[in-house]
Structure formats: structure tokens, C-alpha cells
Amino acid sequence: MERDKKKLSRIGDQEYEPTTSSVKRPKPTASSHQGYDPGSYQMGQASEYTPSPRSSKYTLDSENSSTNALEYVPTAVSKTSIKKALPPPPSRVKWLADASSRVLSPTRVATDQLSVKAHTSTGILSKTTSTTVQKRVAHTPTMKRPVIPADFGAKVPTNVRQRYLNIFIDECLKFCSSEQQAFQMALEEEKVVYDRSSSKNIYLNVAVNTLKKLRKSPAVSVNRKSQSHEGVLGGRLAATTSYTINRSGKQQDVDPKGAILYKKQKKYAMTEEQLQEHGYPRPHPEMSGHAVVHNQPEKKNNDPFSKICCRCGAEYKINANGSCVRKEECSHHWGRLRRNRVPGGWETLYSCCSGAVGSPGCEVCKQHVQDGRKESLDGFVKTFSKPLPVDGNGGVYALDCEMCYTKQGLELTRVTVINSDLKVIYDTFVKPGSRLVDYNTRFSGVTQDDLENTTITLRDVQAVLLSMFSAESILIGHSLESDLFALKLIHSMVVDTAIVFPHRLGLPYKRALRNLMADYLKRIIQDNVGGHDSSEDARACMELMIWKIKEDAKVKR
Incomplete structure (x- = not known):
């Protein structure tokens, strides 16, 4: 280490005077510039930095020794000539602060850097492939979704309301022209659902029904492209591909109708013992036109x-x-x-x-x-036998009634009959025989306007039903005994959905019709604020029994 320091100080104090014959500077050719390689530095005034691939030694310019500056010279000097011309370089070189003559000037350094940058960038770009940069697109701002304010102790939790509000917004965005319109419509729908609900369970039922209504909106169906059944099954190759809908060995479900439906429904008809046990009106053994109630x-x-x-x-x-x-x-x-x-x-x-x-x-x-x-047991009529058609179909009907309170008690105000094709064949409002006290609109759905111009009486309804039904006709309903009491009708061929789908605790508990529809058919009914609809309830009873027959057929397979 000491030897290197002495040698370095000796080099810095004395001037270096090499002979002119020791260095030969051939002119650089175009073929020598093939790539970047460190060249040799020479003492001189030259300020241009030119790379040479085969020059790797330091040379000193003896022609102009006054500047004593290092310069890169692209030479092709052999190794033997360099060794004879220059003394061996020190192993470690320490540039002193006062040796300014051996430091590159700022202008020369800047010029050399530009030259190096020009040559190196050309070499790099020639070996890389150009890529196209995508045009930057400004981010489209979106409106912030509305938030339900927290209300502690509310009848419906805030998180439940917020979840359904977001679902309503997603559905409204599908057919609304703007986000603001979708937000406003979703807020109005959610508010209606909340106002109509008195508890969380009712809120969930009404919210699900509202969601179905939004999904069935005409605006949504217009935007959707219609697609045939064959297109869904076959995809793009539906026109050129043959296929089968049913799997081999699997029977296709067919809705039972006519005599087949009558025969299958007859198995669920209540017996005389069941009719008496559940309090159905039965004919009085001694007095004509009167009924008797057993197990009362x-x-x-x-x-x-x-x-x-x-x-x-x-x-x-x-x-x-x-x-x-x-x-x-x-x-x-x-x-x-x-x-x-x-x-x-x-x-x-x-x-x-x-x-x-x-x-x-x-x-x-x-x-x-x-x-x-059940206190007024007079004025009852009984269905009578009629000759059956050739196929033995006595008819399958679903029945439901609505009642209002009068000073004598509950009286009939509306009756609806549904056939096996789920079509309404008889629906009318009925004028009660006594003065009305309470319309019971929450449950009956009947208002003062409905009965204002009604002239049909209970006797008129009984005449129509006796001509429509026979003693062999099957009547389907939910807790049908209450409807038969309101109609003052005695009938024996009855299918009661409250008995076919019993409560797990047994009598006197009975399951509600809306719960049966939600559990088995996954549908929400009786969610209208205006009250129940007799046609909806009668149709629900018929659908439940048709579903029951299909399920029983699957088990037998």
C-alpha cells in the first residue's frame, strides 16, 4: 500500500512526456462501430467520444501535452505496442484534488455523455420491438348509492333494508335511463315495502315479491333478446343438431286434467268422520234446511x-x-x-x-x-247427485269466500270459484242480509265501494252453486268449513289443504295458506295491503293439490 502511494505521488508531481512514435492513431472506420466497448483515453484537445470495439488501453497524446487531458481514441493498437509505449498502470489510482489537469472538464464531460447516449440508445432501440401505447381514457364518475339511515329499535334492521335497497337498485339500473332515476325508483320501492311491513318477516316477504315485480317489468323484457326453446338447448348449432329433451327412461311430467285429475284428487277427499271431527256443517237428521255441527x-x-x-x-x-x-x-x-x-x-x-x-x-x-x-244453523242447502259423464269426471273446483262483520256476525260478501285449469268461472260480490259494522278490509279486501251497488244476495249465490256443483264434485279449499258456513252449503266431497298439509303439532293448530305456498311452491301470496283476494287464495289451493299429485307420482316411480 505504501509503495502504491509513493508511485502515485511521483506520477502526479512530474510531467509525462511520451515519444511520438510510441502511439499510432489510425483513422476509425465505419466498420469498427459495431457496438459499445470501452476505448482508450488520450491526452489532447479532442472532445469527441467515439467508441471502438477493439481498443481497450489507455494512450497519452504527445502532440499537445499542455492540456494533459484524457481522451478516448478509437485505435487498433496491438497489445505489444501499448506495453512498450506506456509504463504499467498502478493497481489503485487515487486522483488528488489539486490535480485538476487530469480531471475532465464539465463541457467535455457533457459532450461525451451526449455522444455516448446517442450511440447507446441507437444500439438499444435497434434490438427492441416497438409497442403501441393505448390511449388513456378519463374515468367516468359514478354516483354514490343512497344509504338507509341507521334507526335503532326500528321494526326492520337497517342492514336488511340496505341489502334489499341495493338489490332494487341493481334491477332498476337494467331498464332506467339514468342512475339518478334508478336510485329514486329503488328508494320509492323500498319505502313502500317498509311502510307496508310491521315486522322483519313481513318485510322479507313483501321485498321478495317487489323484487319479482321489478324483474318482470315490461322495460326489462323489452331489452332482453327473445330466444327460442330450441336455441337455449342447442346453442349456436340448434338448427343443425338433433337432440332429445327427455332422458332415456325418465317420464315427462304432465299436468293431470279431466277424469285423471278427478280420480287422483278423490283419494284426498275427507271421510265422514273427518268432516265431523273438523267441525264441517252436516245435514240435520230431523230438520230439513238445518245443519248440525259435531265436536263443538x-x-x-x-x-x-x-x-x-x-x-x-x-x-x-x-x-x-x-x-x-x-x-x-x-x-x-x-x-x-x-x-x-x-x-x-x-x-x-x-x-x-x-x-x-x-x-x-x-x-x-x-x-x-x-x-x-255456527250459531245460526238455518237456511242451509245441500248439493244433490247428478248423472256423471261417460269418463266419470264429476268436476274439480277450488272455492274461497270473503266475509265482513255485521250486527249478526260474519256474513258473506264475496265468493270465487276456480276450475281445474286455474280459470275463474264464478266471482261476485254479495250483499249481506244485516247492517254492516266492519268491512274487515285488512283480511277480506272488500271495501264500501265494492258493495255500494251490489244487489246479489246469498240466495242467488246458492242457486248458482247448486247448478254448478253436484254431490260428486270435489271442492278444494283451505279450512273450507268456514266458507261453507258463510255460504250455508252442505257438501261431502271436500279436499282441505289444511288437512292434506297438517301442522307438525297437530290439531287444533293449522298451517296458514301463505306459508304452504312459500314452503312448497316458493311463492309469496297475501302480501297486498288492500287485503286478501279470494281468487288468489282459491287458485293457490288448486295449485297446491296439483303439486301434491305430481310429488306422489314421483315417489311411486
């Missing part, structure tokens, strides 16, 4: 002028005309009692307002009302 609980109060309100359970007095002696408001819960599992046990709450048993009613009406259908 005994009355605790034998006073004919003392009644029990069928809504709130309060006792009230009536006069000889059936009117209330005192005007008392009826505060009650219109929902059913439901048991819910809670930490530590069970609790029973009303489905209408989630109120506990014994809590004040959530709805107030003008006066108390009674049922009274």
Missing part, C-alpha cells in the same frame, strides 16, 4: 243477549236487534300469537306488533263484533 265446544254463557268479542275477547251486551247496547271501542291485536326462542327459554309475541301477551291492542275499532256463523 259447549257455551259457557247461555244468555242470548251477552256476547264475546271475537277480536279482543271482551264481553258486551246486545239488544233484540243484535245491536250493541253501549258503544265501546274494540282494542285488539290483529296478528297471531307466535312463540320465539330467546336466551333462557321461549317468549310468546303477537305477529302484528311484536307485543307481549296482555299488552294493549295495536288496533282500535269502533265497536265489538262476533262470529255468529
Whole structure:
């Protein structure tokens, strides 16, 4: 190390004077510029940096020794001549700060860098392939979706409302012209669903039905391209490819109709013992035109002028005309009692307002009302036998009625009959025989305007049904005994969906029709704020029994 320092200091103090014959500088040729390779540096005034692939030694320019600057010279000097001309370079060179004569000037360095950059970039670009850069497109701003404000203690959790709001927005965006219009429409739909719901379960049912309505919107169907059934099965090659729809050995499901449907439905008809057990009206053995009810609980109060309100359970007095002696408001819960599992046990709450048993009613009406259908057992008619057609089809019909409260109790206000093809063959409003007290619109769907110009009476309806049905006709309904009491009709060939699809706890519990449709047919019914629709309920009963027959056929296979 000390030897190197002494040698370096000796070189820096004395001038270097090489002989002119020691270095030969041949002119660079075009063929020598094939690539970048470090060349030799020479003392001189030259400021141009020219790469040479075969020069790799340092040379000193003796022609102009006053500058003593290093210069790159593209030479092809042999190794033996360089060794004779120059002393061996030191192993480590330390440039001193005061040796400014051996440092490249700024202008020369800049010029050399430009030259190097020009040559190197040319060599690099020649070996690379050019790529096209895509044009940058500005990001289109999107509107922020609306958010349901948090409301603690609300009847429906906020996260549930927000989830369905987002689903409504996705459906509205498919047919709305702008995002603002889609957001506004989704908010309005969600608000309607929330206002119509009194609990989370009802909200979910109404929201699912609203979602189906949005998906069936005419605007959505217009935007969708129609496609044939063959196109769906065969794809692009449907026109040139043969295929079969059914798998080998698998029978195709066919809706039973006519005599086949009648024969299969007859297996579910109730027996005489079942009719008596479930409280259906049966013909009086001694008095014509009267009915008798078996398995009916005994009355605790034998006073004919003392009644029990069928809504709130309060006792009230009536006069000889059936009117209330005192005007008392009826505060009650219109929902059913439901048991819910809670930490530590069970609790029973009303489905209408989630109120506990014994809590004040959530709805107030003008006066108390009674049922009274099983108390008035006169005026009944019975279907009679008729000759059957050749195929033995006595007819399969679905029946549903709507009732309103009068001063005598529940009376018929609407009746609907559906045939086996799910078509309405009879539907009419009926004028009750007594003064109306409560239209019961929440459940009946009947309003004052519906009955304002109605002139059809119960006797007119009975005449039509007796001509339409025979004793061998099958009537399908849900808890059909209440409808037969309202019609004052005695019939024996009955299929009750409440019996075909029993409650897991048995009698007296019965499953609701809307729950049966949701569980088996995956459909939501009775979600209209305006009340029930008798045609919808009758059609649901017929569809349930047709589905039941198909399922039984699958099991037998």
C-alpha cells in the first residue's frame, strides 16, 4: 500500500512526456462501430467520444501535452505496442484534488455523455420491438348509492333494508335511463315495502315479491333478446343438431286434467268422520234446511243477549236487534300469537306488533263484533247427485269466500270459484242480509265501494252453486268449513289443504295458506295491503293439490 502511494505521488508531481512514435492513431472506420466497448483515453484537445470495439488501453497524446487531458481514441493498437509505449498502470489510482489537469472538464464531460447516449440508445432501440401505447381514457364518475339511515329499535334492521335497497337498485339500473332515476325508483320501492311491513318477516316477504315485480317489468323484457326453446338447448348449432329433451327412461311430467285429475284428487277427499271431527256443517237428521255441527265446544254463557268479542275477547251486551247496547271501542291485536326462542327459554309475541301477551291492542275499532256463523244453523242447502259423464269426471273446483262483520256476525260478501285449469268461472260480490259494522278490509279486501251497488244476495249465490256443483264434485279449499258456513252449503266431497298439509303439532293448530305456498311452491301470496283476494287464495289451493299429485307420482316411480 505504501509503495502504491509513493508511485502515485511521483506520477502526479512530474510531467509525462511520451515519444511520438510510441502511439499510432489510425483513422476509425465505419466498420469498427459495431457496438459499445470501452476505448482508450488520450491526452489532447479532442472532445469527441467515439467508441471502438477493439481498443481497450489507455494512450497519452504527445502532440499537445499542455492540456494533459484524457481522451478516448478509437485505435487498433496491438497489445505489444501499448506495453512498450506506456509504463504499467498502478493497481489503485487515487486522483488528488489539486490535480485538476487530469480531471475532465464539465463541457467535455457533457459532450461525451451526449455522444455516448446517442450511440447507446441507437444500439438499444435497434434490438427492441416497438409497442403501441393505448390511449388513456378519463374515468367516468359514478354516483354514490343512497344509504338507509341507521334507526335503532326500528321494526326492520337497517342492514336488511340496505341489502334489499341495493338489490332494487341493481334491477332498476337494467331498464332506467339514468342512475339518478334508478336510485329514486329503488328508494320509492323500498319505502313502500317498509311502510307496508310491521315486522322483519313481513318485510322479507313483501321485498321478495317487489323484487319479482321489478324483474318482470315490461322495460326489462323489452331489452332482453327473445330466444327460442330450441336455441337455449342447442346453442349456436340448434338448427343443425338433433337432440332429445327427455332422458332415456325418465317420464315427462304432465299436468293431470279431466277424469285423471278427478280420480287422483278423490283419494284426498275427507271421510265422514273427518268432516265431523273438523267441525264441517252436516245435514240435520230431523230438520230439513238445518245443519248440525259435531265436536263443538259447549257455551259457557247461555244468555242470548251477552256476547264475546271475537277480536279482543271482551264481553258486551246486545239488544233484540243484535245491536250493541253501549258503544265501546274494540282494542285488539290483529296478528297471531307466535312463540320465539330467546336466551333462557321461549317468549310468546303477537305477529302484528311484536307485543307481549296482555299488552294493549295495536288496533282500535269502533265497536265489538262476533262470529255468529255456527250459531245460526238455518237456511242451509245441500248439493244433490247428478248423472256423471261417460269418463266419470264429476268436476274439480277450488272455492274461497270473503266475509265482513255485521250486527249478526260474519256474513258473506264475496265468493270465487276456480276450475281445474286455474280459470275463474264464478266471482261476485254479495250483499249481506244485516247492517254492516266492519268491512274487515285488512283480511277480506272488500271495501264500501265494492258493495255500494251490489244487489246479489246469498240466495242467488246458492242457486248458482247448486247448478254448478253436484254431490260428486270435489271442492278444494283451505279450512273450507268456514266458507261453507258463510255460504250455508252442505257438501261431502271436500279436499282441505289444511288437512292434506297438517301442522307438525297437530290439531287444533293449522298451517296458514301463505306459508304452504312459500314452503312448497316458493311463492309469496297475501302480501297486498288492500287485503286478501279470494281468487288468489282459491287458485293457490288448486295449485297446491296439483303439486301434491305430481310429488306422489314421483315417489311411486
